Amino acid sequence: EAGVTQFPSHSVIEKGQTVTLRCDPISGHDNLYWYRRVMGKEIKFLLHFVKESKQDESGMPNNRFLAERTGGTYSTLKVQPAELEDSGVYFCASSQGKGRADTGELFFGEGSRLTVL
């Protein structure tokens, strides 16, 4: 069974440019999460999809970040325009967890490393 896949693995862009990250969750997982880790700090929650609906987007830094999950399958995270502080590793994770207080085990992708120059 394929795991969570993310693309690209590494992206280097200049400040002001646009980048789109893609995540394909494990088939059948309704829950899809985006997290970000910046320079050895905590893995910070960005947002949570249940199927195609945004369940919680309280972690999105600002309106330069746009996440979509059309059809409830793969998800994209677009950063436009990118700023220096957006650099970090963006992880996507999926889970089968049901219910608000039980996300269940998260299966992480390999991450997309974003470097903004």
Added chain:
Amino acid sequence: GQQVMQIPQYQHVQEGEDFTTYCNSSTTLSNIQWYKQRPGGHPVFLIQLVKSGEVKKQKRLTFQFGEAKKNSSLHITATQTTDVGTYFCAGNGYSWGKLQFGAGTQVVVTP
């Protein structure tokens, strides 16, 4: 906001020694999970603790959930070089609906 604090941030261990990493939450958790991220890799699920005072073991790893369900610990005995990596705790609050990760404990093992 809710926070999950983890200490120490960095742990340098001699091979064969034991060490413990601690996790504390500002609020009561419904459950807590632990993940390990190897250098250059991605977080991989280790275990989930749900019950107050719960203790679970995986070979040389012992996980504990506090009685008040606000803290947790991971104890590794007889550390090996394969234990190198960053260990994250992640708490699930009753009203959060999402896992909040700690900053992780980066473990370096000296042969």
